[in-house]
Amino acid sequence: xKFNRFGPMILAVVLVCAIIFMPTSIERRMVSSKxxxxxxxxxxxxxxxxxxxxxxxxxxxxxxxxxxSSELLRLDRYHPANYFKVKPDGFxxxxxxxxxxxSLVHFLNLATTANELKGHKIVFILSPEWFTKTGLDPxxxxxxxxxxxAYHFALSNTIxxxxxxxxxxxxxxxxxxxxxxxxxxxxxxVAYPNRRSPMLKIADQFRAYGTYKILTLHDLIEMHRIxxxxxxxxxxKPDFRLASDNWRQxxxxxxxxxxxxxxxxxxxxxxxxxxxxxxxxxxxxxxxxASESYGQSPEYADLQLVLDLLKEKHVDxxxxxxxxxxxxxxxxxxxxxxxxxAYKKIADEIRSNGFKLADFTRFDSKPYFxxxxxxxxxxxxxxxxxxxxxxxxxx
Amino acid sequence: xxxxxxxASFRFFCLIAVLLLPVIILGLMxxxxxxxxxxxxxxxxxxxxxxxPAQLISFLIFIIWEAVLIRGYLALRARKNTxxxxxIAIVLSVLPLxxxxxxxxxxxxxxxxxxxxxxxxxKSIQMIxxxxxxxxxxxxxxxxxxxxxxxxxxxxxxxDRYRRFKSDMDQIPSALTYRTLLYHGLNKIFLxxxxxxxxxxxxxxYWMGSPLLDxxxxxxxxxxxxxxxxxxxxxxxxYSHFAIGVSSLMGIQTPENFNKxxxxxxxxxxxxxxxxxxxxxxxxxxxxxxxxxxxxxKWLKNRYLISDIGITVNFLVMGFWHGFMLHYxxxxxxxxxxxxxxxxxxxxxKTHHLWAKxxxxxxxxxxxxxxxxxxxxxxxxxxxxxxxx
Numbered sequence: 101x102k103f104n105r106f107g108p109m110i111l112a113v114v115l116v117c118a119i120i121f122m123p124t125s126i127e128r129r130m131v132s133s134k135x136x137x138x139x140x141x142x143x144x145x146x147x148x149x150x151x152x153x154x155x156x157x158x159x160x161x162x163x164x165x166x167x168x169s170s171e172l173l174r175l176d177r178y179h180p181a182n183y184f185k186v187k188p189d190g191f192x193x194x195x196x197x198x199x200x201x202x203s204l205v206h207f208l209n210l211a212t213t214a215n216e217l218k219g220h221k222i223v224f225i226l227s228p229e230w231f232t233k234t235g236l237d238p239x240x241x242x243x244x245x246x247x248x249x250a251y252h253f254a255l256s257n258t259i260x261x262x263x264x265x266x267x268x269x270x271x272x273x274x275x276x277x278x279x280x281x282x283x284x285x286x287x288x289x290v291a292y293p294n295r296r297s298p299m300l301k302i303a304d305q306f307r308a309y310g311t312y313k314i315l316t317l318h319d320l321i322e323m324h325r326i327x328x329x330x331x332x333x334x335x336x337k338p339d340f341r342l343a344s345d346n347w348r349q350x351x352x353x354x355x356x357x358x359x360x361x362x363x364x365x366x367x368x369x370x371x372x373x374x375x376x377x378x379x380x381x382x383x384x385x386x387x388x389x390a391s392e393s394y395g396q397s398p399e400y401a402d403l404q405l406v407l408d409l410l411k412e413k414h415v416d417x418x419x420x421x422x423x424x425x426x427x428x429x430x431x432x433x434x435x436x437x438x439x440x441x442a443y444k445k446i447a448d449e450i451r452s453n454g455f456k457l458a459d460f461t462r463f464d465s466k467p468y469f470x471x472x473x474x475x476x477x478x479x480x481x482x483x484x485x486x487x488x489x490x491x492x493x494x495x
Numbered sequence: 496x497x498x499x500x501x502x503a504s505f506r507f508f509c510l511i512a513v514l515l516l517p518v519i520i521l522g523l524m525x526x527x528x529x530x531x532x533x534x535x536x537x538x539x540x541x542x543x544x545x546x547x548p549a550q551l552i553s554f555l556i557f558i559i560w561e562a563v564l565i566r567g568y569l570a571l572r573a574r575k576n577t578x579x580x581x582x583i584a585i586v587l588s589v590l591p592l593x594x595x596x597x598x599x600x601x602x603x604x605x606x607x608x609x610x611x612x613x614x615x616x617x618k619s620i621q622m623i624x625x626x627x628x629x630x631x632x633x634x635x636x637x638x639x640x641x642x643x644x645x646x647x648x649x650x651x652x653x654x655d656r657y658r659r660f661k662s663d664m665d666q667i668p669s670a671l672t673y674r675t676l677l678y679h680g681l682n683k684i685f686l687x688x689x690x691x692x693x694x695x696x697x698x699x700x701y702w703m704g705s706p707l708l709d710x711x712x713x714x715x716x717x718x719x720x721x722x723x724x725x726x727x728x729x730x731x732x733x734y735s736h737f738a739i740g741v742s743s744l745m746g747i748q749t750p751e752n753f754n755k756x757x758x759x760x761x762x763x764x765x766x767x768x769x770x771x772x773x774x775x776x777x778x779x780x781x782x783x784x785x786x787x788x789x790x791x792x793k794w795l796k797n798r799y800l801i802s803d804i805g806i807t808v809n810f811l812v813m814g815f816w817h818g819f820m821l822h823y824x825x826x827x828x829x830x831x832x833x834x835x836x837x838x839x840x841x842x843x844x845k846t847h848h849l850w851a852k853x854x855x856x857x858x859x860x861x862x863x864x865x866x867x868x869x870x871x872x873x874x875x876x877x878x879x880x881x882x883x884x
Contacts, residue, residue, distance in 0.1 A: 105678055105682075109681055112685060281497075
């Protein structure tokens with residue numbers, strides 16, 4: 101008779117388990133289309149460190165995902181997020197990326213949404229400065245490494261086993277990932293399947309699954325908290341006067357804006373930035389990158405992993421190859437021949453894998469494509485808008 | 496190595512659920528296997544300190560030190576009961592705790608420390624006092640170690656008493672009694688989850704963590720004061736629920752630590768309801784001992800004065816015990832003053848009847864006043880006011 105009193109405790113356990121182990125498909129259904137609209141251009145890290153928002157976004161053909169890094173933040177009125185508001189073309193750019201999100205980081209983004217990606221169109225912006233001798237380093241990787249995505253990668257079978265093993269081998273090269281406890285161990289098990297006894301592997305899989313489900317629950321909660329709008333100073337409002345401009349006029353007005361912002365110095369760098377960080381330290385920057393070269397870089401192999409995944413899932417991808425700021429790199433000690441190596445290797449890699457490439461590296465020694473040493477400026481975006489539209493409209 | 500700080504991780508709860516399963520099954524059959532329990536005790540001691548091997552070594556040295564002291568004093572006491580032996584034994588048993596507490600100022604001493612040193616010290620000191628009083632005639636080493644290393648309460652109490660613990664150990668609960676204990680224990684553990692990991696966590700994250708409380712303005716400090724007091728209670732009461740609950744599952748009825756402290760109607764009442772196992776320990780072994788000794792040796796004629804000094808010593812020691820830091824000592828002095836003033840007021844009120852005791856409104860007002868006096872002391876305790884001195 102006293103046993104009844106255990107009821108509430110049993111109920112508590114059942115409820116907690118039900119909430120934690122609720123299938124991800126139900127969690128995804130609980131993310132509303134309004135949450136999605138908020139997330140699309142918020143550049144909130146929870147979006148690109150989570151999985152629910154990205155999976156949900158890909159279910160909806162309205163969104164065109166754009167993978168990139170810090171340039172996505174340069175939200176001037178020519179930025180695709182703004183431009184396609186002014187001149188709608190049937191899609192909303194969904195921005196995924198922040199500083200330090202190299203190919204391998206995006207691989208995890210893409211792998212966790214591999215099922216939903218099938219036959220989808222995506223845009224992927226490549227930065228040539230990733231392709232150094234070191235490539236991705238822990239300093240950039242660690243803050244952009246998502247445990248939730250890594251657990252999903254380790255536990256699911258959305259990509260071919262061979263590719264999965266290859267990527268796991270690359271991931272566990274990083275010490276901070278190996279040191280992640282359970283996550284590190286399950287990734288090592290994927291990379292080196294015969295390393296440990298099946299018993300130990302299964303025990304860790306259980307633990308990993310529990311943690312993974314708690315992380316997706318956290319993901320779900322964060323998605324409800326995402327607010328629309330941008331927190332960053334670089335934001336300009338969409339300018340509806342641009343709607344009537346043809347491409348030539350658009351590029352021209354963007355060029356004028358770029359000239360306006362960058363005419364104070366011979367490197368065509370945004371004036372406030374130049375005044376703050378460069379003007380007074382100019383000597384320090386002379387030849388400061390002289391030892392940099394782009395012939396050999398782990399980043400080419402990391403990019404190949406992304407390409408392999410996209411091929412596997414028949415994704416229709418447009419890659420955008422962005423130039424260095426030629427004048428600045430000349431000054432920094434990286435001659436044009438060395439830069440050309442990066443441009444060529446990137447273009448060859450994309451084309452030989454059969455993907456579309458919008459190559460803007462011809463702007464290396466022509467000003468105004470970039471607004472500083474590496475980030476896309478108004479005129480750059482105008483060109484990119486045109487190539488995105490062409491890519492999207494083409495069947 | 497993975498850490499198993501008591502009640503701090505999901506991992507810890509999973510571990511004890513597995514380890515205690517045989518204990519629970521045997522308990523429901525009205526049985527207890529001492530050998531298994533001892534193995535669990537040893538395993539848990541290692542796992543709790545596993546992440547910090549230095550602490551494990553300190554802990555092992557500490558319990559051997561205390562065992563030698565207690566057995567040594569017991570032997571000496573049997574031969575001759577002098578105050579000198581007693582005081583030497585007390586000083587030696589307090590010494591490790593004193594040095595570790597001093598490490599707040601002299602950091603090199605912190606190597607001696609380990610998680611829960613205070614609580615195991617309190618347990619051993621109290622045994623020495625019991626031996627002095629002739630209440631303990633024998634202390635089998637096995638019982639001593641079971642008492643000292645009792646893992647559910649090892650890190651932060653509640654502080655049990657040896658004789659009470661031993662009677663629970665000697666008495667194996669019947670199947671029926673154990674079923675009640677099991678219910679009681681599990682219920683406590685679930686309450687602990689509610690207190691520590693839901694209410695306490697939310698207060699810490701959203702109330703105390705609010706950026707509104709960062710500035711040193713009156714209103715933000717006031718809000719911090721309420722938030723911190725609530726957090727302190729829910730976090731520690733939650734922890735105590737875990738400790739008492741797990742003890743229950745092992746057939747040990749560890750004493751309660753909290754009894755609705757924020758409903759206290761005066762400061763004296765508060766200390767009978769807040770961190771009870773500690774405040775009773777201080778009352779019995781510091782305040783009472785002091786008053787008893789002072790009266791017996793006729794140090795002073797005025798018994799009120801003796802009591803006031805006793806209270807001051809009591810709370811000063813408590814302040815120093817929290818750490819040799821200014822704000823802890825101010826916290827101790829503050830409580831001593833509040834306690835003494837209340838004592839005087841209560842005596843005065845006996846003849847003047849200003850404060851009617853049975854009136855529900857007066858009762859309510861008393862609770863509100865006491866609550867604020869107490870919350871302010873926690874504000875001092877929190878170190879939030881340290882910018883003042």
